[in-house]
Amino acid sequence: MFEFLSASHIQIALVIGVILALGASLLSPFLVLNGEALIADGLAHTSFLGFTIGIIAMDQPIWMAILIAILATILIKVIINKLKVNADSAIGVISALSFAIGLIIIHKSSGFNVSIEQIMAGSILTTSWVDVIFAAIIVIVILLFVILQYRGLFSVVYDFEYAEFSKIRAKTISYVLAILTAIFIVIGVRVIGTLLISALIIFPSLTASLLKLSFKKTFILGIILSIFAMILGITLSHFLDVPTGAFVVVINSIVLGSVLIYSFIRKKVLV
Amino acid sequence: MIKFEDVNLTIDNIEILKDISFELTKGDFIHILGPNGGGKTSVIKVLADITKPTSGNVVVKANKIGYLPQHFKSNKQFPATVFEVIYSGFDKQYLIPKKEQIKIIDYWLEKMQVSNFKYKKIGDLSGGEQQRIFFIRSLVKNPELLILDEPTSALDPNFRLVFYDILDELSKSGITIINITHDFDPNYLSCDHHVLFVDRTIKFDGKYCDYHTKFGGEHLHV
Numbered sequence: 050m051f052e053f054l055s056a057s058h059i060q061i062a063l064v065i066g067v068i069l070a071l072g073a074s075l076l077s078p079f080l081v082l083n084g085e086a087l088i089a090d091g092l093a094h095t096s097f098l099g100f101t102i103g104i105i106a107m108d109q110p111i112w113m114a115i116l117i118a119i120l121a122t123i124l125i126k127v128i129i130n131k132l133k134v135n136a137d138s139a140i141g142v143i144s145a146l147s148f149a150i151g152l153i154i155i156h157k158s159s160g161f162n163v164s165i166e167q168i169m170a171g172s173i174l175t176t177s178w179v180d181v182i183f184a185a186i187i188v189i190v191i192l193l194f195v196i197l198q199y200r201g202l203f204s205v206v207y208d209f210e211y212a213e214f215s216k217i218r219a220k221t222i223s224y225v226l227a228i229l230t231a232i233f234i235v236i237g238v239r240v241i242g243t244l245l246i247s248a249l250i251i252f253p254s255l256t257a258s259l260l261k262l263s264f265k266k267t268f269i270l271g272i273i274l275s276i277f278a279m280i281l282g283i284t285l286s287h288f289l290d291v292p293t294g295a296f297v298v299v300i301n302s303i304v305l306g307s308v309l310i311y312s313f314i315r316k317k318v319l320v
Numbered sequence: 321m322i323k324f325e326d327v328n329l330t331i332d333n334i335e336i337l338k339d340i341s342f343e344l345t346k347g348d349f350i351h352i353l354g355p356n357g358g359g360k361t362s363v364i365k366v367l368a369d370i371t372k373p374t375s376g377n378v379v380v381k382a383n384k385i386g387y388l389p390q391h392f393k394s395n396k397q398f399p400a401t402v403f404e405v406i407y408s409g410f411d412k413q414y415l416i417p418k419k420e421q422i423k424i425i426d427y428w429l430e431k432m433q434v435s436n437f438k439y440k441k442i443g444d445l446s447g448g449e450q451q452r453i454f455f456i457r458s459l460v461k462n463p464e465l466l467i468l469d470e471p472t473s474a475l476d477p478n479f480r481l482v483f484y485d486i487l488d489e490l491s492k493s494g495i496t497i498i499n500i501t502h503d504f505d506p507n508y509l510s511c512d513h514h515v516l517f518v519d520r521t522i523k524f525d526g527k528y529c530d531y532h533t534k535f536g537g538e539h540l541h542v
Contacts, residue, residue: 199412208389210389257399262399
């Protein structure tokens with residue numbers, strides 16, 4: 050039954066899947082609970098512009114994608130903070146504009162032989178150990194940032210005004226979080242595609258917060274559920290012969306649905 | 321400890337503060353009064369270095385500042401317990417809270433009559449209960465300066481008396497307190513309390529009794 054584990058592409062898929070699930074669930078509470086659940090989707094579309102320019106201009110388009118995503122996330126923050134526009138609108142405007150510019154560039158470039166689907170879809174089963182190393186480095190940086198700035202991150206997400214008064218360097222923390230998110234999303238898009246990276250950010254906190262636990266327990270449960278869904282999704286997709294990324298999203302949705310039903314029943318029983 | 325000298329603040333061509341000057345020494349207990357939109361919150365934002373003044377000098381000699389915001393979070397879905405919210409008030413936090421920290425939290429929960437909420441979800445509490453929790457959060461770090469922005473707006477009248485007694489105790493222990501409030505009732509404010517009436521400029525700076533003598537009931541309903 051476990052023979053499939055001997056295939057190197059499955060091994061890499063499982064390792065990078067778990068790494069990305071961990072990274073996404075570390076970021077998840079500080080984005081989703083801060084009303085920025087769509088940031089992953091927005092930055093993924095923004096990275097399309099970066100990859101497009103990168104493919105035309107250089108050998109390693111990922112660096113251009115990271116640069117564009119960082120600039121976009123800073124711009125989104127500035128729009129939210131200075132123009133007092135809500136997060137969803139700011140993310141929507143910047144991602145739509147980036148995607149549009151990317152399409153225009155492709156249309157005007159002769160000899161652009163990479164499809165949009167290739168840029169945006171990614172494939173967890175065709176990743177290399179280099180991708181694993183890239184992903185591991187950014188996830189370790191995110192892990193260290195969350196551990197060292199846990200108090201600041203909690204205060205920034207829960208009560209930004211209080212964080213500012215408490216000399217927590219709220220704005221710095223907020224911008225560092227945004228930049229790490231941008232880098233993580235670009236690496237995620239390249240490896241597993243837009244759909245899955247967005248789902249990995251949204252599901253952990255959304256699912257765990259339904260159980261009305263403490264912040265710390267919600268955080269830890271989000272990590273566990275996300276890694277569980279990733280391993281189960283990759284494994285079952287292999288046996289069912291269905292697209293892996295899409296199936297991981299389906300498993301996450303089933304976990305969300307199960308938790309929703311459980312919390313509904315628990316509420317009824319307690320009442 | 322705190323000195324404002326001719327502080328002016330203009331944002332988008334709107335004059336928010338004009339020639340604000342006042343001084344506080346350690347242990348002072350000052351009430352900042354004034355109408356809505358009069359610039360009370362702007363004074364403390366300048367004081368806490370969140371907003372830069374357009375001109376003037378501000379000197380603040382306090383490392384630890386406790387703060388109770390005016391608009392507390394009402395996101396009922398946020399997954400945090402009362403304990404977690406209060407614990408976020410400590411300067412140093414650990415994976416497992418220290419015994420001394422838990423003692424301090426328990427002491428204030430008892431004093432603010434909210435001990436039974438310790439492990440409840442913060443979003444499940446009423447506005448007044450949340451206000452007490454956020455007050456505790458502002459205190460646990462043992463601040464030198466305590467800034468309270470309308471701390472009693474959601475408290476019932478009986479608990480307001482208890483609350484002002486607690487503030488008096490804190491003031492006597494040497495903590496400097498800045499209290500932005502609409503409470504003009506003599507039941508809450510003592511004769512010797514320092515009052516600053518701000519309506520863009522400082523309209524009054526002196527003792528609460530002198531304020532009464534000077535203005536009578538004219539500004540009682542702000």
